[in-house]
Amino acid sequence: MYYFIGIKGTGMASLAVMLHDLGNEVMGSDLQKHFFTEDELVKRGIKILPFDEDNIKAEYTVIIGNAFLEDFPEVKRARELCRCFRYHEFLGELMKNYKSVSICGSHGKTTTTTITKTVLSHFKNTGYLIGDGEGYLSKDSEYLCVESDEFRRHFLSYYPEYAIITNIEIDHVDYFKDEIDYFNAYQEFATHVKDAIFYHGGDVWCQKLQFTCKAFSFGLSENNDYYPINVVSDNRNSSFDLCFRGKKVHHYEVPFVGDHLLIDILGVLSFADYMGFDHAEVEKALGEYVGPKRRYVIEEFKDTIFVDDYAHHPTEVKVTIEASHKRYPDRKIIAIFKPHRASRVKYFAEDFKKALEKADEIYLLDFTSIDDKQDGTDIDITYLANRIPNSHILTEDEEGARTLAKYKGECLVFMSSKDIYNIAEMVKELM
Numbered sequence: 001m002y003y004f005i006g007i008k009g010t011g012m013a014s015l016a017v018m019l020h021d022l023g024n025e026v027m028g029s030d031l032q033k034h035f036f037t038e039d040e041l042v043k044r045g046i047k048i049l050p051f052d053e054d055n056i057k058a059e060y061t062v063i064i065g066n067a068f069l070e071d072f073p074e075v076k077r078a079r080e081l082c083r084c085f086r087y088h089e090f091l092g093e094l095m096k097n098y099k100s101v102s103i104c105g106s107h108g109k110t111t112t113t114t115i116t117k118t119v120l121s122h123f124k125n126t127g128y129l130i131g132d133g134e135g136y137l138s139k140d141s142e143y144l145c146v147e148s149d150e151f152r153r154h155f156l157s158y159y160p161e162y163a164i165i166t167n168i169e170i171d172h173v174d175y176f177k178d179e180i181d182y183f184n185a186y187q188e189f190a191t192h193v194k195d196a197i198f199y200h201g202g203d204v205w206c207q208k209l210q211f212t213c214k215a216f217s218f219g220l221s222e223n224n225d226y227y228p229i230n231v232v233s234d235n236r237n238s239s240f241d242l243c244f245r246g247k248k249v250h251h252y253e254v255p256f257v258g259d260h261l262l263i264d265i266l267g268v269l270s271f272a273d274y275m276g277f278d279h280a281e282v283e284k285a286l287g288e289y290v291g292p293k294r295r296y297v298i299e300e301f302k303d304t305i306f307v308d309d310y311a312h313h314p315t316e317v318k319v320t321i322e323a324s325h326k327r328y329p330d331r332k333i334i335a336i337f338k339p340h341r342a343s344r345v346k347y348f349a350e351d352f353k354k355a356l357e358k359a360d361e362i363y364l365l366d367f368t369s370i371d372d373k374q375d376g377t378d379i380d381i382t383y384l385a386n387r388i389p390n391s392h393i394l395t396e397d398e399e400g401a402r403t404l405a406k407y408k409g410e411c412l413v414f415m416s417s418k419d420i421y422n423i424a425e426m427v428k429e430l431m
Contacts, residue, residue: 225244
């Protein structure tokens with residue numbers, strides 16, 4: 001029996017699904033409110049219990065989620081009785097059984113992992129772990145595609161055959177000392193890759209990486225190994241010619257819009273070209289792409305646009321709001337932001353201000369997560385609100401939902417790595 005402490009966590013839910021699909025007994029514990037990551041667990045009938053140290057039995061193998069410190073009651077009991085792994089430790093061991101592809105970077109990991117598994121699955125029997133609760137693994141899987149998080153250097157437990165690095169921009173400031181410390185984690189990870197790395201050549205920190213395996217850059221400019229020319233986009237699709245070192249490789253038409261998504265796709269296409277995959281078939285696979293949960297998910301509800309996005313870093317917030325303006329130029333963009341981790345808000349307060357001010361209206365929700373203030377940073381949402389003139393603090397209740405429901409016909413952009421989608425559902429009910 002595999003028992004997961006924090007089974008609804010991003011990554012944890014995916015891993016639980018994978019182990020279940022391999023024929024193992026799986027169960028776990030978590031908070032009883034709904035999280036978007038639990039859908040695949042429920043679909044498989046995986047038991048989810050409330051937290052209770054008496055859940056833990058000596059015969060279990062216990063996998064511990066990152067949000068739970070060693071003094072958490074279930075963790076303490078598991079350490080006393082059971083064989084235990086932290087999430088990243090167990091995943092690192094599992095990856096050794098497959099030809100693995102790690103996708104890492106400060107932004108775009110989930111989307112790029114989803115694109116990679118979509119393409120790779122078209123050619124090979126591929127398992128995957130994505131940080132939106134999606135996971136798949138079979139006894140016949142040859143490849144394993146993994147979203148690989150730099151959080152507390154956890155990706156250093158992984159030794160993949162291939163890696164895609166989307167960007168390097170400091171985050172997790174409660175742990176990393178500065179930009180150099182953050183970069184050094186990626187530099188060490190790069191030495192773990194056995195065959196080839198594909199990195200964003202337009203990123204200033206990626207440019208500093210030193211490699212011990214084959215490495216190829218991708219980006220929008222022609223000084224990269226892989227780059228696009230003749231890019232044409234409307235508000236739903238893009239077309240371009242993919243080039244490799246001055247030679248046109250293939251003309252692509254893809255259902256993606258925006259430079260940030262084009263860069264993500266270029267990372268996957270560079271990997272696919274290296275693997276020798278037929279480009280017409282790669283394009284066909286991209287046409288079947290279904291985006292990950294909570295990554296710029298659009299719902300047209302009556303005459304109002306609802307956008308749900310996982311953005312929790314200022315760069316992601318900025319890109320999400322800009323994309324909304326581009327896609328819906330005739331509508332007001334109403335930004336609703338719920339931060340995760342007080343330390344991140346304190347460190348990036350000015351950057352969050354600049355990003356959020358790109359919206360027409362700004363609403364802020366307070367912290368509610370179990371790990372928001374674990375590092376001792378004791379601030380609330382007023383710390384950010386006081387720095388953004390004309391922003392409004394919103395409560396996650398019917399009163400708050402009524403405030404947002406008045407924006408009928410506009411574009412409501414909900415941004416958070418936490419459970420902001422609950423208030424979005426309340427708004428729809430009121431509408």
